[in-house]
Amino acid sequence: MPNARRVANVLAAGVASATATACASSSSLEQFQAAPRQLVLEEYFLGETTAYGLFEDRFGKVRRQFKVDIVGELEGDRLTLTEEFFYDDGERETRIWEIDVLGDGRYRGTAGDVTGIAEGQVSGNAFNWKYKVDLKVGGSIWNVGFNDWMFLMQDDVLLNRAYVTRYGIEIGQVTIAFRKG
Template identity: 55%
Template sequence: MKVEDFAGAGPAFRLEDYFTGKTRAWGMFEDRFGNLRRQFVVDIDGDWDGETLTLDEHFRYADGELDRRVWTIRPDGPNGYVGQADDVLGEARGAAFGNALNWTYRMNLKVGGREIEVRFDDWMFLQEDGVVLNRATVTKFGIELGTATIFFQKDRPRMAPALGLQTDRRPAMAMQAPRE
């Protein structure tokens, strides 16, 4: 899959538009065998100063562990992004086309009291109602360790006008009682 394949898909996903303000995310990590290893909630405060997007992420894991990561992200050309965080090795590089964004980066990941260097191939897709779906494949030495799945949601009434999104929620399919 190539991020350029989504150039015509909408709504347009720009990190600085979506993540400015408050965002909440819910996620889980599954190992390569499909076993659920961790679940978490992330509260994100985003600030865009016109040049740099700062994301202050506060993680709360199901086991009670708390963690924090601060990203600084800059646009890099018409579709690119460059980002940094304390546990990211070097720079994260990404590109956005249409409603999709693909990040790749190396990170020191905390696992059982130690850190291991892993690689993330991170895909994000903005949906029409302002939700972002995120799936990141985590590898080490080219071997898949697992997948993180994350669901991001904004305060829709505040974000909808900026993103050109609808604000009324309609069911995708109405449930009806069976007829006799």
């Protein structure tokens, strides 16, 4: 029976962890509607932006750190973001987002490694962006979900916290700070 108790304890801890994660990532956009700063995605990312970030696994261990140089161009209602990633281990990667501005703070987009369509909504200073990515992990490709929450702060800083899931279970979080100029 000691093994049964151990299994029960592990399962209980897992359920508690999943519940806490769900609560932490379940912000409502409406709560940011009256924020003193209003985020307009296509204005913020127009031109050059630099970002710094890291990926933490589900245990809180930092697995990767990176810098991103971003160039944003707006043509009509389409925002193109060219992102150049520079990882601390020397790896480099390019992602090009094609984001359609739909009006009423709604956005839809695609990128080379994104499966399906990314969808997002702005309210006040907050932007929630959801999508799935084919992510290279070692010698494998994992299809993971991203639930990004971005917040426009003072001095043109945009903070992003992304919850990364696989099979519906959070496997880590990405934290990124964007800075204009």
